[in-house]
Amino acid sequence: MNEQADIIFTDEQAQLLEIAETFTADKSPMDAVRRQLEADDAIEAGLWRQIADLGWLGIAIPEEYGGSGLGLGEVVTIVEPMGRKLFSSPLISTTLAAQMILLGGSDEQKSQWLPQLAGGTVAALAVTEAHGDWDLSNLTCAAERKDGNLVLSGGKTFVTDAMLADLFLVSVSLDGEPALVIVEAANLGPGALRREIVIDESRRSHALNLNGLSVPMDNLLPAANLHRLHLAACLLYAAEMCGGMAGVINVTLDYLTTRRQFDHFIGAYQALKHPMVDALVGLEQARSQLYHAATVFDMAEGRGEVAVRMAKAQAADAFAFASDRAIQFHGAFGFTHECDAQLYRRRALWCEQQYGDGAHHRKHLAGLLLD
Amino acid sequence: MNISASELDEFRAEAAAWFSANKPADPGFLLPQSFMEVGTDAQFEFLRAWQNKVYAAGYLGLAWPAEFGGGGKDQVFQDIATAEMVRQNVPFMTNTIGLSWAGPLILNMGTEAQKQAYIKRILSAEDIWCQGFSEPDHGSDLGNAQLRATRDGDEFVLNGSKIWTSLGAYADYIILLARTDTQTNTKYEGLSYFLAPMKIEGVDPAPIKKLTGEHGFTQTFFNDARISESCLIGAEGAGWQVAMKTLTFERAVSGGQAGGVHSMPVSAWEVVQLARQAMRDGRPAIEDPLVRDQLVGFLMEERGMALNNSRAKIPGLIAERPASIALSRKLVGSEWRRRLNQFAVTLQGANASRYVGDGAVMDRGRWQRGYFNAFSGTIGGGTSQIQKNIVGERVLGLPKQD
Numbered sequence: 001m002n003e004q005a006d007i008i009f010t011d012e013q014a015q016l017l018e019i020a021e022t023f024t025a026d027k028s029p030m031d032a033v034r035r036q037l038e039a040d041d042a043i044e045a046g047l048w049r050q051i052a053d054l055g056w057l058g059i060a061i062p063e064e065y066g067g068s069g070l071g072l073g074e075v076v077t078i079v080e081p082m083g084r085k086l087f088s089s090p091l092i093s094t095t096l097a098a099q100m101i102l103l104g105g106s107d108e109q110k111s112q113w114l115p116q117l118a119g120g121t122v123a124a125l126a127v128t129e130a131h132g133d134w135d136l137s138n139l140t141c142a143a144e145r146k147d148g149n150l151v152l153s154g155g156k157t158f159v160t161d162a163m164l165a166d167l168f169l170v171s172v173s174l175d176g177e178p179a180l181v182i183v184e185a186a187n188l189g190p191g192a193l194r195r196e197i198v199i200d201e202s203r204r205s206h207a208l209n210l211n212g213l214s215v216p217m218d219n220l221l222p223a224a225n226l227h228r229l230h231l232a233a234c235l236l237y238a239a240e241m242c243g244g245m246a247g248v249i250n251v252t253l254d255y256l257t258t259r260r261q262f263d264h265f266i267g268a269y270q271a272l273k274h275p276m277v278d279a280l281v282g283l284e285q286a287r288s289q290l291y292h293a294a295t296v297f298d299m300a301e302g303r304g305e306v307a308v309r310m311a312k313a314q315a316a317d318a319f320a321f322a323s324d325r326a327i328q329f330h331g332a333f334g335f336t337h338e339c340d341a342q343l344y345r346r347r348a349l350w351c352e353q354q355y356g357d358g359a360h361h362r363k364h365l366a367g368l369l370l371d
Numbered sequence: 372m373n374i375s376a377s378e379l380d381e382f383r384a385e386a387a388a389w390f391s392a393n394k395p396a397d398p399g400f401l402l403p404q405s406f407m408e409v410g411t412d413a414q415f416e417f418l419r420a421w422q423n424k425v426y427a428a429g430y431l432g433l434a435w436p437a438e439f440g441g442g443g444k445d446q447v448f449q450d451i452a453t454a455e456m457v458r459q460n461v462p463f464m465t466n467t468i469g470l471s472w473a474g475p476l477i478l479n480m481g482t483e484a485q486k487q488a489y490i491k492r493i494l495s496a497e498d499i500w501c502q503g504f505s506e507p508d509h510g511s512d513l514g515n516a517q518l519r520a521t522r523d524g525d526e527f528v529l530n531g532s533k534i535w536t537s538l539g540a541y542a543d544y545i546i547l548l549a550r551t552d553t554q555t556n557t558k559y560e561g562l563s564y565f566l567a568p569m570k571i572e573g574v575d576p577a578p579i580k581k582l583t584g585e586h587g588f589t590q591t592f593f594n595d596a597r598i599s600e601s602c603l604i605g606a607e608g609a610g611w612q613v614a615m616k617t618l619t620f621e622r623a624v625s626g627g628q629a630g631g632v633h634s635m636p637v638s639a640w641e642v643v644q645l646a647r648q649a650m651r652d653g654r655p656a657i658e659d660p661l662v663r664d665q666l667v668g669f670l671m672e673e674r675g676m677a678l679n680n681s682r683a684k685i686p687g688l689i690a691e692r693p694a695s696i697a698l699s700r701k702l703v704g705s706e707w708r709r710r711l712n713q714f715a716v717t718l719q720g721a722n723a724s725r726y727v728g729d730g731a732v733m734d735r736g737r738w739q740r741g742y743f744n745a746f747s748g749t750i751g752g753g754t755s756q757i758q759k760n761i762v763g764e765r766v767l768g769l770p771k772q773d
Contacts, residue, residue, distance in 0.1 A: 005678050005681065006678075006681050007678060007681045007682050007685060007688070009685045009687055013687075014687040253768065257768065264772070267763075267770055268773070269772065270756075270760065270772065273759065273760065273764075273769050274756070274759040276763060276767055276769065277699070277702075277763050277767065280695060280699070280762065280766065284679055284695055285672070285675035285679065285703075288678035288679045289674070291678075291688060292674075310671050310674065313671065314671060314675065359664065365667045366660075366664065369666075369670060370643060370646075370657055370666060370667070
């Protein structure tokens with residue numbers, strides 16, 4: 001496990017990163033972020049259309065299905081700048097759903113759904129349950145075969161962007177094994193979705209009630225790799241967190257270099273300066289872990305898993321620190337909703353608590369590295 | 372110079388075979404981790420003999436000019452030999468000041484006579500070099516050097532003292548920053564730089580006992596020590612410029628540092644091994660969940676530092692703050708090393724209370740001694756607190772405290 005650790009950064013990645021930085025800076029200034037907090041959806045339909053037109057939803061989808069044929073390592077370079085500007089969109093869930101269909105779907109499912117997903121159809125992930133366990137195979141939701149259909153039962157939580165979604169990728173237990181089922185929005189009965197109030201106000205999250213829902217057998221993915229889904233989600237969340245960390249550090253630096261107290265800019269005080277260096281050091285390590293994970297994600301399972309778990313753990317802890325200190329270092333202003341620091345802190349908590357926090361991933365890393 | 376890949380492969384294989392066959396056997400005592408930690412005659416003689424052997428075999432100073440004792444080859448050969456030393460974890464080259472600072476300086480701006488006199492003997496470790504920059508009252512503020520060098524005909528008379536002189540008790544020569552003129556406009560203008568002999572009348576290196584209990588360096592006293600004006604390197608009064616030049620050799624491509632490994636790396640994987648031997652509640656400590664969590668944390672940081680080095684070479688991934696990784700490297704690495712050693716000490720349970728020299732101490736006490744020595748990294752060359760000021764001001768753009 002002590003292999004040479006390197007980062008490979010391709011020209012495609014460099015171009016995507018640059019374009020995404022420009023795009024998000026233009027489309028997601030802080031007043032737009034705040035306006036969107038009050039809106040029904042996390043993102044305006046027109047903006048989502050532009051993202052689809054840029055081809056970003058098909059980055060990791062093969063060309064034969066209407067994508068660019070690149071990988072999640074390239075998607076990372078889109079998600080990171082989005083995180084920096086607190087951009088909120090179904091890009092992560094749509095990308096992950098496409099990856100699951102690509103890896104475990106039938107030819108018919110791929111042909112039907114992948115071109116649509118590459119083109120802007122929104123997919124939501126319904127893989128978390130009320131118990132809040134990060135183990136995606138801990139399933140109380142079930143599917144039973146009946147008259148050529150699958151009858152679903154149970155409930156899902158933290159289904160983001162559900163109101164925009166045309167399809168849901170739902171994890172259930174079938175014959176005692178984890179399975180993934182495609183549920184089309186059109187099949188949901190009234191009241192199947194219930195809005196959840198979540199800590200990150202830039203997200204739109206719903207609970208999904210599956211009871212009484214019946215879908216054709218054809219909607220079952222022939223293979224479901226929830227482990228892979230978990231790791232892919234961790235990679236993209238690590239990217240979002242690295243972006244958020246860079247954003248909140250800059251927000252804090254702006255304040256430390258303009259606010260004066262006791263005859264000095266407060267950033268001159270070492271009590272504030274030194275923890276900012278700690279935050280920077282945390283960011284640098286997190287970005288390095290992120291782009292290493294992006295480099296090796298598609299390689300042998302063990303190596304990719306170590307890299308991704310390290311990236312998620314490092315980003316979660318470092319973003320928590322940077323955003324927590326951001327509130328504190330804004331003083332009384334930091335206590336207000338008007339101060340942007342809390343937006344990042346809420347984002348950090350969401351990202352940390354979805355798909356496992358630092359301690360959780362270190363526990364799994366211990367098994368991978370020490371045994 | 373056109374070098375074929377096969378030529379390099381051949382050289383790499385030769386070097387690998389030589390180091391494998393000639394790597395010294397366990398000397399029976401705990402070796403230091405770098406030249407700054409050499410504390411006993413036995414350690415010193417062992418390391419001097421090892422460097423001499425490596426040089427004689429043709430794996431040191433490969434890119435230095437052949438006419439002065441170097442290998443006269445392209446830098447790539449030295450890089451291969453150095454990488455092989457690291458890979459095989461052989462003891463370090465102890466004449467670090469000579470190989471990395473004095474040698475490159477002499478090659479760069481020394482006289483023909485100085486090159487003939489010193490270069491080969493630096494490589495062979497026949498002459499050991501030390502550094503005389505810091506003074507007791509001035510820490511790392513080099514421009515404030517007060518040691519006097521008073522001209523007397525074609526000689527200079529030295530008075531004052533230098534401190535933290537690593538290998539001071541063994542050194543034959545010292546690169547010395549001294550004040551030749553006290554009547555200048557700025558403190559920088561009156562300094563001169565000397566290649567001065569150590570083993571002469573009036574030079575008295577007094578060992579300083581470190582917190583480890585060992586003698587690691589000296590305070591070096593100069594009492595009317597007389598040296599020839601031929602010891603000057605650079606012009607009289609141009610010492611500051613020469614000192615600054617000395618600091619630039621670190622990453623020179625050719626005609627730079629002589630190469631070779633200069634400190635023994637420490638890895639969290641070694642602490643993983645220690646955790647298999649230490650005990651908790653009747654089981655190996657590596658099975659303790661809290662120990663496991665900490666071990667993984669150190670392994671992550673170790674990899675994070677390596678990955679930082681990889682990312683630092685990719686302009687597209689350091690665009691916002693290009694100097695960030697480079698300027699924080701010393702801070703991050705030295706603090707990690709201190710915490711890792713500290714953890715390795717406490718990992719030993721009750722046996723953490725033993726120390727170097729005790730017959731039952733784990734790993735010969737390297738972690739206990741390593742923890743104390745790790746403070747040289749977090750204090751020397753600007754403390755971690757100063758480093759945080761530097762990074763905060765130069766990288767993050769925060770204001771200085773006036």
